Amino acid sequence: MEQKSIHQYKQFIRKKYKVILILVILILIMSLICLQIGSSNLGFIKTFKALFRIGEEKNKVILWNIRIPIVLCALVCGASLALSGCIMQNILQNPMASPTTLGVSNGAVFGANFAIIVLQAGMVSTSQGVSVSIHHPYVTTICAFIFSILSAVFILLLSKKQKFQSETIVLAGVAIGSLFTALTTIMQYFADDTKLASAVFWSFGSLENASYLEIGIMFVILVISFIYFYFNRWNYNAMAQGEESAKSLGVPVERIRWVSLLLASLLCSVCVSFLGIIGFIGLLAPHSIKKFIGKDYRYYMIASMLTGSFILLVADALSRSLMNHISFPIGAITSLFGAPFFLILLFHQKGHCHL
Amino acid sequence: MKLEVKDLSFSYIKNHQTSFCLDHLSFSLEEGNIVAILGPNGSGKSTLLKCIQGIEIIQEGQVLLDTLDFLHLPSEERAKKMCYVPQNITFNESTVFDFVLLGRKPYLHWNVSENDLEKTQSILESFHLDSLALRLVSNLSGGERQRAAIARAMVQDGEVILLDEPTSNLDMKSQMEVIHFIKQITQQKKLVLVTMHDINLALRLAHQFMFIKHGKMVAFGTREIITPKLIEEVYETNVEMIEKDGKKWIIPEEEQ
Numbered sequence: 021m022e023q024k025s026i027h028q029y030k031q032f033i034r035k036k037y038k039v040i041l042i043l044v045i046l047i048l049i050m051s052l053i054c055l056q057i058g059s060s061n062l063g064f065i066k067t068f069k070a071l072f073r074i075g076e077e078k079n080k081v082i083l084w085n086i087r088i089p090i091v092l093c094a095l096v097c098g099a100s101l102a103l104s105g106c107i108m109q110n111i112l113q114n115p116m117a118s119p120t121t122l123g124v125s126n127g128a129v130f131g132a133n134f135a136i137i138v139l140q141a142g143m144v145s146t147s148q149g150v151s152v153s154i155h156h157p158y159v160t161t162i163c164a165f166i167f168s169i170l171s172a173v174f175i176l177l178l179s180k181k182q183k184f185q186s187e188t189i190v191l192a193g194v195a196i197g198s199l200f201t202a203l204t205t206i207m208q209y210f211a212d213d214t215k216l217a218s219a220v221f222w223s224f225g226s227l228e229n230a231s232y233l234e235i236g237i238m239f240v241i242l243v244i245s246f247i248y249f250y251f252n253r254w255n256y257n258a259m260a261q262g263e264e265s266a267k268s269l270g271v272p273v274e275r276i277r278w279v280s281l282l283l284a285s286l287l288c289s290v291c292v293s294f295l296g297i298i299g300f301i302g303l304l305a306p307h308s309i310k311k312f313i314g315k316d317y318r319y320y321m322i323a324s325m326l327t328g329s330f331i332l333l334v335a336d337a338l339s340r341s342l343m344n345h346i347s348f349p350i351g352a353i354t355s356l357f358g359a360p361f362f363l364i365l366l367f368h369q370k371g372h373c374h375l
Numbered sequence: 376m377k378l379e380v381k382d383l384s385f386s387y388i389k390n391h392q393t394s395f396c397l398d399h400l401s402f403s404l405e406e407g408n409i410v411a412i413l414g415p416n417g418s419g420k421s422t423l424l425k426c427i428q429g430i431e432i433i434q435e436g437q438v439l440l441d442t443l444d445f446l447h448l449p450s451e452e453r454a455k456k457m458c459y460v461p462q463n464i465t466f467n468e469s470t471v472f473d474f475v476l477l478g479r480k481p482y483l484h485w486n487v488s489e490n491d492l493e494k495t496q497s498i499l500e501s502f503h504l505d506s507l508a509l510r511l512v513s514n515l516s517g518g519e520r521q522r523a524a525i526a527r528a529m530v531q532d533g534e535v536i537l538l539d540e541p542t543s544n545l546d547m548k549s550q551m552e553v554i555h556f557i558k559q560i561t562q563q564k565k566l567v568l569v570t571m572h573d574i575n576l577a578l579r580l581a582h583q584f585m586f587i588k589h590g591k592m593v594a595f596g597t598r599e600i601i602t603p604k605l606i607e608e609v610y611e612t613n614v615e616m617i618e619k620d621g622k623k624w625i626i627p628e629e630e631q
Contacts, residue, residue, distance in 0.1 A: 025508030026496040029472045032509055113465070258480050260469065264461035267430045269480040269531070270454035315468045318486075 036319040039312050043326040047095070050333040054091050055083065057340045086228075093230040094332040096238045097291045098301060102328025103242070104288040105302025106321055107249055110256045111277045111284075112186040113263075118302035119288035122193035123171040125299065126200040128292040129223050131167030133204045135160040136219045137211040160222060164293035171196050172285030176278065225296035225351030227336055234294045241290050245283040249321055252276055256317040298351045300358040301328050308365055331358070376406040376441060376534050378427075378566055383436035385419075385426050385590075396422045398590040399436070404568070404583070406534065409561055411581035412570045415610055419590040420570040421462065424537040427568070428459045440535070454481035458528035462539040466512040466520050471504055474512045474523055478530030495530055502526040502556060518549025525556055536560060538569040542576055554580050574606065574625045598623065 055067050069075030070083040101119065108117040119125050139159055174196060179189050208216055230238075249256075255276050258266040266273050288302065305328035306320070313323040331354065338357065339348040385397040397419045404410055412420045425431040427438055429446050438445040440456060448456075458478070466474075472495060479491040499505045502522050507515065512523055521541055528536050541557065542550045550573075557580060560567055571577045577584065584601060586593040586609045593609055594600050603616045606625055613628040 024496060025472055025499055025505050026492050028509055029470075029492065032470070032472075254477075254480055254483055257469070257473070258477055260465065260467045261474070261477065262461065262463060262465040264425070264430055264459070265464050267450070268428055268454060268457075268459035268461070269477065270449075270451035271480070272450060310468070314470070314473075316473055 036313050036316070036323075039309075040319065040323055040326065043309075043323060043330060047326060047330050047333065050330060050337070051091050051095070054094070054333050054337050055087050057337055089230060089232060089235060090227045090336060091333070092232075092235050093227045093238075093295070094336045095329045096235055096242055097227070097230075097295055097298065098305070098328035098330070098332030099325035100238060100242045100245075100287045100291050100328075101298065101301040102305035102324045102331075103246065103249065103321060104284040106306040106324040107256075107280050107284045108302070109306060110260060110317070111280045112189055113259075114186040114190050115307070116190055116303075117186075117193075119285075119292070120299050120302065121190060121197070122175055122285070123195075123197035123200060124168045124175075124193075124285050124288055125292050125297055126197040126204075127171035128164040128168035128289055129297060130200040130204045130207075131164035131293070132160050132222050132296070133207050133219045134167070135163035136222060137207050137215045139163070140215075161293045165289055167200070168289030168292055169285065171200065172282070172289065175285075176281055179277070179281070222296050223351075224349030225298040226347075227295060227332075227350055228347070229296065230294055238290055238294065241287060245287050246321075246325075248279065248283055252280070253317040253321065256321075260315060260317075296351060298332070298354055300355045300362075301331060304354070304358045304362055305331055307362065311365075376564075376566065377403065377439075378405075378535055379403045379437075379439040380427065381437045381439065383423075383426060383433055383438065385422055385431060385433045395590050397426060397433075400587075400590075400592055401436075402585065402592065402595055404566055406564050406566045407561055408583055409557065409567045409569060409581045410583045410585060411577035412568060412585045412587060413572075413574060413577060413609070414587035414593075418587045420587055421539050422590075423587065424459060424539055424568060424570060427535075428457050428537055429453050430459065451481045454531065454533070456533050457535040457537065458531040458533040459537040460524045460528050460539060460541065462543070464520075464524055466515070468511050468513050470509050471512055471515070471523055472499070472508040475499060475504070475526045475530055478527040478532075481531065494532075498526050498529045501559070502529075516549070517545050518552055521545060521549070521553050522556060525553070525560075529560065533565075535566045535568070538567065540570050540572065543572060550576060574601075578623055578625075601625075 055071070056064065066075060066079050067083060070079040073080060105118040108119070108122065109115055171193075175189060175193055178192050208219060211219065255266070255271045258269045258271045259273060259276070263273055291298070306324040309323045309327040310320070313319050332350070335350050335353040335357070339350045339353045342348055380403070381401050383397060383400045384395065386393050386395045400423065412423060414420050422431060426433045429438075429450065433446070445453065445456070475498060476487060476491065476495045479487060479494065482491065496505075499508055502525070504519070504523060504526060507519065512520060515523065525538065525541065528538075538557065541553050545553065554576065557567060557569065569581070571580075578598065578601070583595070583597055585595045586605065588609050594605055601623060603614050603625075606614045606616075613630070615626045615628055617624040617626065
């Protein structure tokens with residue numbers, strides 16, 4: 021006898037839990053691998069010893085002061101950027117929506133450049149050869165944050181005026197992004213070499229920039245946003261069926277869009293301002309996991325976050341192991357490997373391109 | 376159950392001038408009826424449905440459900456009493472089961488209950504969608520999609536069901552299927568308001584007919600009110616009416 025749809029559906033839901041479990045296991049394995057990688061080859065046993073605070077003092081310092089923050093940072097930042105993209109795509113009803121396409125990231129780059137070049141927040145210290153550092157990281161961070169939030173607010177105001185026509189908003193986001201990029205270029209053109217170097221260095225994006233405090237701040241914002249998003253998961257499901265459907269099901273569409281867009285922008289602008297540009301996660305993570313988990317926001321949001329964390333861990337592993345003693349800029353790695361993967365994903369979709 | 380619309384007006388301001396989409400409409404409808412709302416493109420049919428459900432905010436008038444001031448209820452309460460199936464639903468990548476289950480949205484607290492799932496299951500069965508339960512709605516045919524949309528409204532369990540052009544863009548077989556399911560709904564003492572373009576299809580389906588033009592009601596009543604003169608007045612085109620076996624058929628005449 022054929023099974024009733026209710027049983028099939030329950031099995032179908034159980035599969036989603038399996039996908040989430042697999043993602044968690046993958047993340048755990050990848051985190052352990054990432055803890056191994058580094059210029060001082062610790063090896064598994066020494067890493068484990070240091071993890072439980074036994075063994076050589078040097079190893080403990082390396083692990084707890086350098087590697088664990090990087091791994092935690094990858095977990096939190098990957099999840100934040102992926103969640104931010106996932107929510108933006110829902111509320112704007114546009115598969116292209118992400119922190120990068122809405123101009124939030126470009127705003128942050130402009131802010132950081134402004135801080136480094138005009139406010140003299142960054143300097144190149146030439147004493148140790150070519151190392152570049154930013155002397156007043158918080159000035160840079162705050163400026164990056166202010167300008168990314170500015171783009172977000174602009175997008176929000178526009179969406180209110182235009183009654184949330186998603187195409188207009190994404191186009192406006194692209195325009196605002198280009199405007200900030202142009203301003204950044206002009207500023208960089210007139211900057212002297214040393215400032216230019218530190219500005220460019222900042223925009224590479226790096227997980228090594230974050231301290232425990234900053235990771236903590238990102239984590240708190242991630243948790244708060246996630247709680248709000250998770251409470252509204254049924255509303256997002258309804259909104260995916262179109263605005264009128266959602267309204268007729270009793271969803272307060274306008275309010276949810278405003279708060280969601282604000283929180284999503286906040287999530288990504290905090291990450292970008294602490295770490296620099298790490299692009300593409302907001303698009304890559306939700307779109308690549310969609311095939312396995314479906315677009316039920318009860319599970320889709322969680323799976324997107326986990327995928328984001330996983331991608332960033334892999335990118336971190338690649339960036340630190342491709343060449344000895346050199347870590348590639350992680351922002352470049354995510355796009356370098358993410359973009360071809362994304363294209364493969366697009367070509368493998370059957371029939372129409374349903375993003 | 377009785378749905379009463381009193382003096383309903385909906386307008387928007389364009390170039391400092393108020394233009395009426397719906398101009399002081401009043402009517403009263405009873406349960407167990409299918410009411411076809413007819414009129415030319417842009418006459419305000421769809422807007423009327425949206426105003427009755429409260430999706431568009433009206434400037435004047437009242438909607439009474441029995442004696443309840445419907446439009447002043449919170450949106451979730453409204454959703455429990457009146458279901459609306461818009462013309463432009465996004466048939467996204469959710470499964471048919473998920474899509475129909477969402478009709479329980481106004482009743483959900485933290486998660487779906489066993490009752491919600493069972494209700495969805497039984498509606499899927501009666502709409503012959505059971506075998507498609509785990510297919511994506513984006514992969515369904517037009518007729519199946521419309522059936523899923525009406526099934527969602529049934530799961531929502533309201534007393535009034537508003538359908539915006541459920542038969543447009545469907546082939547003949549699917550149109551008749553949809554008509555069959557809409558008729559099935561009224562057996563459960565529900566009131567169905569449906570906007571339509573095809574008068575002949577409306578004649579096969581509805582008990583009552585409402586003609587709207589430029590936001591004003593032109594005529595309202597049973598089959599008897601439909602005459603070539605009325606149709607010509609509303610649609611501004613010449614028609615011929617044929618009566619065969621007690622059924623009316625409206626055929627447009629070619630312009631000379």
